[in-house]
Amino acid sequence: MPREALSLGSILADARVWKLSLSSRDASAGHSPSRPVWSTGRSALDARLPGGGWPTASLIEVLLDAPGLGEVQLFLPALAQSQKVLGETSWLVWIAPPHEPFAPALAQHGIDLDRLLVVRPISATEALWAAEQALASGVCAAVLLWLKGTDDRWLRRLKLAAQAGGALGVLFRPERHRFESSPAALRLLLTRGDDSPRLDILKVQGGRPGPVELDCSAPVALSANFELT
Amino acid sequence: MRSRVTARADLFAAAEAAEARRPVPAPSAAVSPPPPPQQQAARSRPRQLWYAVVFPALGGAQSNDVSLERLCLHAQRFTPWVSIEPPDALLLEIRGSIKLFGSLAALHADIDAAWNGLKLRAQSSTAPSTLAALWLARAGQKALIDDAGLLAGQLAKLPVACTSWDVSRLSTLRTMGVSRIGELMRLPRAGIARRFGRAAVLDLDIALARQPSARRAFAAREQFRERCDFETEVEALAYLQKALEPIIQRCAQFLRERQAGVQALEIKLKHRTRPVTRIRLGLASVTGDPGRLADVSMQKLSRLELAAPILSLELRSGRLQPLSADSLDVFACLGGAGGRDTAPQLVERLRARLGEEAVYGICPVPEHRPEAAWQRVHALQTGGVPHAVRRIHRRADDASDMPRPIWLLKEPARLAAADIVELHRSRSMLEEGPERIESGWWDGKDVARDYYIVRHAGGARLWIFQERRSKCWYVHGVFA
Numbered sequence: 210m211p212r213e214a215l216s217l218g219s220i221l222a223d224a225r226v227w228k229l230s231l232s233s234r235d236a237s238a239g240h241s242p243s244r245p246v247w248s249t250g251r252s253a254l255d256a257r258l259p260g261g262g263w264p265t266a267s268l269i270e271v272l273l274d275a276p277g278l279g280e281v282q283l284f285l286p287a288l289a290q291s292q293k294v295l296g297e298t299s300w301l302v303w304i305a306p307p308h309e310p311f312a313p314a315l316a317q318h319g320i321d322l323d324r325l326l327v328v329r330p331i332s333a334t335e336a337l338w339a340a341e342q343a344l345a346s347g348v349c350a351a352v353l354l355w356l357k358g359t360d361d362r363w364l365r366r367l368k369l370a371a372q373a374g375g376a377l378g379v380l381f382r383p384e385r386h387r388f389e390s391s392p393a394a395l396r397l398l399l400t401r402g403d404d405s406p407r408l409d410i411l412k413v414q415g416g417r418p419g420p421v422e423l424d425c426s427a428p429v430a431l432s433a434n435f436e437l438t
Numbered sequence: 439m440r441s442r443v444t445a446r447a448d449l450f451a452a453a454e455a456a457e458a459r460r461p462v463p464a465p466s467a468a469v470s471p472p473p474p475p476q477q478q479a480a481r482s483r484p485r486q487l488w489y490a491v492v493f494p495a496l497g498g499a500q501s502n503d504v505s506l507e508r509l510c511l512h513a514q515r516f517t518p519w520v521s522i523e524p525p526d527a528l529l530l531e532i533r534g535s536i537k538l539f540g541s542l543a544a545l546h547a548d549i550d551a552a553w554n555g556l557k558l559r560a561q562s563s564t565a566p567s568t569l570a571a572l573w574l575a576r577a578g579q580k581a582l583i584d585d586a587g588l589l590a591g592q593l594a595k596l597p598v599a600c601t602s603w604d605v606s607r608l609s610t611l612r613t614m615g616v617s618r619i620g621e622l623m624r625l626p627r628a629g630i631a632r633r634f635g636r637a638a639v640l641d642l643d644i645a646l647a648r649q650p651s652a653r654r655a656f657a658a659r660e661q662f663r664e665r666c667d668f669e670t671e672v673e674a675l676a677y678l679q680k681a682l683e684p685i686i687q688r689c690a691q692f693l694r695e696r697q698a699g700v701q702a703l704e705i706k707l708k709h710r711t712r713p714v715t716r717i718r719l720g721l722a723s724v725t726g727d728p729g730r731l732a733d734v735s736m737q738k739l740s741r742l743e744l745a746a747p748i749l750s751l752e753l754r755s756g757r758l759q760p761l762s763a764d765s766l767d768v769f770a771c772l773g774g775a776g777g778r779d780t781a782p783q784l785v786e787r788l789r790a791r792l793g794e795e796a797v798y799g800i801c802p803v804p805e806h807r808p809e810a811a812w813q814r815v816h817a818l819q820t821g822g823v824p825h826a827v828r829r830i831h832r833r834a835d836d837a838s839d840m841p842r843p844i845w846l847l848k849e850p851a852r853l854a855a856a857d858i859v860e861l862h863r864s865r866s867m868l869e870e871g872p873e874r875i876e877s878g879w880w881d882g883k884d885v886a887r888d889y890y891i892v893r894h895a896g897g898a899r900l901w902i903f904q905e906r907r908s909k910c911w912y913v914h915g916v917f918a
Contacts, residue, residue: 277898277916281844300781308845311915312802312812317842322801324781327814328788329796339788346784401896404867 250286253422259415263287268368268378270393276307278399278406284379289319291350299350302343304328305336306355337363344370344378351377368392487533490571491562496526510656516549521653529568529653546582569645576600586647593645594620607634662692662755671747679739685753690728699724702756709746722782724759730783737790806877807885808846840873843901843915850912858911867893
């Protein structure tokens, strides 16, 4: 870090300096101003999270029943918003995604692809290492990590890295890890529902766990042109 | 007295050009009459003043270019114009530095002290012409001549051998009974030219400051290279890293002096029998920062599997590139609490450990076929300016009304008839479609598909299509 930035940091640390922080621009009260919060884009979910959005500088764990339940789309509005606000230090790092992220789709959601990095490590350890580096680097707005399994020790390291770097850390894991303890500040469970996926908050620091009603668009029933051949 | 490397050569060239403006004898003339003494020489102060130093110890050594280069670097403390006179001498143009060092005597003494400090035996001399200074130094005379008019008298006493002309010419001179330069100067010019070639006459004219002489200014090497030989063969990586650390520091210093950076480094590890191990380090952006260089090389070394013990280690820099000044974001520290890295640093650290191919960006391509509508980007734009072309592409994509899936399968997965029955039975919903994509007839990979978005039972949304010719169904994407 350049010396100028350090001295600025020390000025900002002074209690007499009154500063307008990023999070106070969100006009949502009730959370620490040093940690900005990104809105989830869904009012029902925002209302259930302390601060009214995804907490940054912490680890969020999403447990999945099956892929394709809209787990990435949960975070896309927040990712797009954070990229707009943070500017230069808003890289998105996607580590070990299960398939190729489709660039046109991400562009449709307003993601700035110039600052998106896809990382394909060969092993889980490498993936965790990459996630730790990215989280702690301070240039990432969010780090998304897909894992089949890992141990508690690594999760703690990721959490510390996220706290150091101030990024939004999201870990996607299979649902079978549901009953393991986790240092994540927020744990979500996404399962198949009757018509639409069901989202449960398993653990939330400073909030109340329980199911969340996700508003979903009304789909039409399969029409005649979907035929057996 | 340090100036930029590039400026050094320019200054020298300018001086030569100024010299060249003076009339130079036409080469076609058999022997030119002696040129009139220069205007400058007529006055007491010639324009250039040359300090020559001869290191007798270097004369016999096999490869002393390297050590002369090193001595050049020392000499550049005193003047930016230093040239190497093989095999054992340096020439320094010191007219411009006299004022800075007080007086000519003080400057001369200072430069001599530099060689003493290096425990080198040196013979030095200062004269208004290059060859006069060199000859005086070779003869071991410590002369400080600042007046071209005195040159002839000083040179006359020198033995002919100090010209370091070739042996046959010197032996001819000896048989002629010429042992001093003064005796040579008294001979008729045409005669000297006939016997020894015009070069000999020219040398005399140069020595007497009647002719300019071109010298190539020494420019420091444009590549960093340093080797570290181990006393015993090394097997431990930790030891290797320890040895590399100071070399990287010196490399960074080397880059700092030149206001340059590198984008590639190479580490060569020499083994006793096996071929040399080369480790190439790539950096995401041009840098001269020791922290970043060390970071990448340590990362790469720590992943190394040594095939054999190592005899020596060599670090080479890639091509030097000028460092462009980046503007520092005053509020960058507000973005992240840690903020200890920059984006290029992160990218190169990931690449150093995971491999170049494992870290990439993606961008959309204006193309209707989904599999061709994106591509990987390996040259990452770590700067602030977004790619204008990509912006245009994005706008084109916004126009397409049907949403695209987040995941695109590498190959469309064919749905068996049973799967389709299952889709029907399990109350799958058709959300959108059909969107017909028919394209690519020109490159042989043409597609004709009807795309649908289907909500699978329980909520998973899929992007499926029906091939129009075969009527088969495929899954092509997942709305994750």
